[in-house]
Amino acid sequence: MTLQRIELAQFRSWPRLDLDLDARPLAIFGPNGSGKTNILEAASMLAPGRGFRAAPAPEQARKGVEAGWRIRAGLQDHLIETQAAPAQSRVVVIDDKSVPQTALARLLRVIWLVPAMDRLWTEAPEGRRRYLDRVTLSLMPDHADLALTYEKAMRERNRLLRDQVSDPGWYRALEARMAEAGAALTRNRLTALERIDAAQEGGRDFPAARLTLLPGEGHADDTDPASIADRMAAMRARDMAAGRSLTGPHRADLGAHWGPEDMPAALSSTGEQKALLLSLILANARALSDQPVLLLLDEVAAHLDADRRAALYDRIAAMPAQSLLTGTGPELFEAFGTRARALSVTRDGSRSQAAWTD
Numbered sequence: 001m002t003l004q005r006i007e008l009a010q011f012r013s014w015p016r017l018d019l020d021l022d023a024r025p026l027a028i029f030g031p032n033g034s035g036k037t038n039i040l041e042a043a044s045m046l047a048p049g050r051g052f053r054a055a056p057a058p059e060q061a062r063k064g065v066e067a068g069w070r071i072r073a074g075l076q077d078h079l080i081e082t083q084a085a086p087a088q089s090r091v092v093v094i095d096d097k098s099v100p101q102t103a104l105a106r107l108l109r110v111i112w113l114v115p116a117m118d119r120l121w122t123e124a125p126e127g128r129r130r131y132l133d134r135v136t137l138s139l140m141p142d143h144a145d146l147a148l149t150y151e152k153a154m155r156e157r158n159r160l161l162r163d164q165v166s167d168p169g170w171y172r173a174l175e176a177r178m179a180e181a182g183a184a185l186t187r188n189r190l191t192a193l194e195r196i197d198a199a200q201e202g203g204r205d206f207p208a209a210r211l212t213l214l215p216g217e218g219h220a221d222d223t224d225p226a227s228i229a230d231r232m233a234a235m236r237a238r239d240m241a242a243g244r245s246l247t248g249p250h251r252a253d254l255g256a257h258w259g260p261e262d263m264p265a266a267l268s269s270t271g272e273q274k275a276l277l278l279s280l281i282l283a284n285a286r287a288l289s290d291q292p293v294l295l296l297l298d299e300v301a302a303h304l305d306a307d308r309r310a311a312l313y314d315r316i317a318a319m320p321a322q323s324l325l326t327g328t329g330p331e332l333f334e335a336f337g338t339r340a341r342a343l344s345v346t347r348d349g350s351r352s353q354a355a356w357t358d
């Protein structure tokens, strides 16, 4: 199943863009600010959520035009449309039927690697947790509902904590709900890590990462509901002082080590960290090979030497997933040869425009 066409209207710097695609990777090149990342961001709106910039819908509408934005995509015999009217949130229409955003995930899995993820291993755990949950969701669609159930119960527990409620009766049912959903969440995360582990190819250019799920608190067993519930009960006084829940699967972290020295990712060079992430992204796409996958790789060539770049393109070309890549110049994509198509992007005043170069 391939994405044959993608059309943008009034999306960020693009008044219009109509792209006919085929199964080959698409290399988008152009100077800074020409609108390359905007195309990838639009493609990321073919997944549920707010896209990889996590921007509110009104911000994505082209400045100075009071029309809102629209994205259309042809995926085999399906027509996907998503748009946001001025000052409105976005809506999704598939084959002329209004559907919830989550319906998008049944047609296409979108996986991205963007420069903001360069610091994933060195920054706070939140980013890694969000990444882990995105990977888990791509492999196990029930993950979103579990996360919602957990968060809803946690919000109610946090309200009790802030209101200084000390009666255990009020907490027990909420903590039991958090414990059930939290244990299932943790099992999903562990299964996802196993599947990513199994799908990593390894090798010199993109070494396999050894991934671990780190519980937020001590050596807790977050796959066991009773263990989560007991810990929450024991933590009530401390949580009340903090005004929020300080223990549980919402505090978990993702660890990554690699190589013969089992080097932590955070201590590796920028290029090595990028290579590790690429190994994971490619493994994620491979683990989903029975489904349509769209890979968005923004500025991936930036930290890679020429050999690694060529190795990356070999792997991308060998995968059933469709990919969109960006870079500042065509020379970055030379190693693709005729295996990829190339689109040149320029900026004329406030408008981006595109031209095929093959």
Ligand SMILES: Nc1ncnc2c1ncn2[C@@H]1O[C@H](COP(=O)(O)OP(=O)(O)O)[C@@H](O)[C@H]1O
Pocket (backbone or CB within 6 Å): 011, 012, 013, 014, 030, 031, 032, 033, 034, 035, 036, 037, 038, 039, 059, 060, 061, 062, 063
């Ligand atoms: N809502 C918007 N309306 C019009 N232009 C926008 C909007 N949001 C961002 N831009 C413009 O898009 C440009 C950035 O495009 P981007 O795709 O990130 O560039 P690059 O080619 O470097 O990846 C910036 O010049 C910015 O001014």
Ligand SMILES: [Mg+2]
Pocket (backbone or CB within 6 Å): 036, 037, 038, 298, 299, 326
């Ligand atoms: Mg960019």
